[in-house]
Amino acid sequence: MRALRARRDPPMPLNPPPKPHILCVDDEPQVLESLKLNLRRAHTVSTATGGAEALALLDQASDIAVIVSDMRMPGMNGAAFLAQARHKAPDAVRMLLTGQSDLDAAITAVNDGQVFRFLSKPCAPAQLLDAVAAAVTQHRLLTSERVLLQQTLHGSIQALTEMLAMVNPIAFGRSVRIRKLASELATRLQLGERWQLEVAAMLSQIGHVTLPAQVAEKAYYGLPLSADEDRLIQGLPALVEKLLAHIPRLETVLAILRNHPLGHDGVPDTRGLGAAEALVARQGAGVLRVAIDCDILESADNGTAFDAVLRTLRGRTGTYAPHVLDALEALRGTKATADIQKLALRELSVGMVFAEDVKTPGGVLLVARGYQITERVLDRIREFSPAGGSQVRWAVFRAGPGAD
Known part of the structure; x- marks a missing residue:
């Protein structure tokens, strides 16, 4: 009997998966109450009585799986709301409730809001539950595909950037620093989609493998370039786009790389x-x-003070978005100064970050500043360290908890 009962009543999981989060938007409170009553058993349900309230809720909740919106609402109709909701929560699956046969509004909703399904009011509970279940499944497919895509792309990009690290450590060091700063700026600016930006940052210097070593070093340190050398540098974005054009799903990344040389006042492509x-x-x-x-x-x-850097950037009118420069100033102004130490080779450990470029006695760059120390880096430094290298000390700091 005990064995039979055990088979019939399996133990409940200790950590059941969270319920899908559904956002219902309607200006009629009784409709919202009905939707919540039908959905709350299997879902977490949030409600809003208008588009503006719902958009504010989307700013606070990052786990919305499905949005169910009425079409006819005062101030902002369902089509206009879903079009804005798509930008704030691109992974959320959108559905429209309508009590009118308005073809133009339906076309607008499909084109601008990419509506997954239409439901007619009044909607039977069984039809509502089936539609929401299908939307939840669609959301899981979308998010799973996105995660898989990002992991695959990041693996490919990692291979490319490791090649850059071996061939051109100057460019690789810069790409690491650019990615870190771009990610921090995106966080401060509350940008939703940022993996494309991080990939673009890591690939922004990949074209430098084609530059003669002397030109690459002059460009890195901001030294004057000849007309021919400057032409090589200006042609790098187009070269990178050509190199990466056949990799699928990189369209947005390529657009970032194509447009970053343009000034803020330029016309984006x-x-x-x-x-x-x-x-x-x-x-x-x-x-x-x-x-x-x-x-x-x-x-x-050998390094310009940040206040001088900021003044220079602000002086280039029309080149940068003012709100991005404001974010840069706030980021650097509130960031704690790194605790830089001068350590001997035997004191260096994996995870520390170089605060200065590491060069051989002959002046050849081994590792660029900003690079996080790995076992391979330590082996390379040992290989090039001169006899009596124990007297040499390197400027490093410990990476913060969010460092890569």
């Missing part, structure tokens, strides 16, 4: 992208532009 992707590309290009130029200025002449 976002051909082939939808409205949401074009917005990500424009925002990413503006952040990447600031991150790259900030690093170039800080690398010039």
Whole structure:
């Protein structure tokens, strides 16, 4: 009997998966109450009585799986709301409740809000539950595909950047610093989609493998370039785009790389992208532009003080978005100064970060500043360290908890 009962009543899981989060939007409180009553058993349900309230809720909740919105609402109709909701919560599956046969509104909702399904009011409970279940499944498919895509792309990008690290450590060190600063700026600016920006930052220097070593070093330290050398540098974005053009799903990344050399007042080229992707590309290009130029200025002449860097950037009218420069100033102004130490080779450990470029006795760059120490880096430094190298000390600091 005990064995039979054990088979019939399996133990409940200690950590059951969270319920899918559904956002219902309708200006009629009784409709919202009915939706919540039908959905709350299997879902976490949030409600809003209008588009503005719902958009504010989307700013606070990052786990919305499905949005169910009425079409006819005062102030902002369902089509307009879902179009804005798509930008704030691109992974949320959107559905529209309508009590009217308005073809124009339906077309607008499909084109701008990418509506998954229409439901007629009044909607039977069984029909509502089936539609929401299908939307939850669609959300899981979308998020799983996105995670898989990001992991695959990041693996491919990692291989490319490791090649850059071996061939051109100067460019690799810069790409690491640019990615870190761009990611921090995106966080401060509360940009939703940022993996494309981080990939673009890591790939922004990949074209430097084609530069002669002397030209690459002059560009890194901000030294004057000849007309021919400057032409080589200016042609790098187009070269990178050509190299990466055949990798699928990199369209937004390529648009960021294509547009970052343009000034803030320039006309962006976002051909082939939808409205949401074009917005990500424009925002990413503006952040990447600031991150790259900030690093170039800080690398010039063995380092420029940040206040001078910021004055220079602000002086280039029309080149950078003012709100991105404000974010840069706030980021650097509130960031705690790194505790830099001068350590001997035997005192270095994996995870520390170089605060200065590491060079051989002959002046050849081994590791660029900003690079996080690995076992392979330590082996390389030991290999090139001169006899009596125990007297040499390197400037390092310990990476923070969010460091890669």
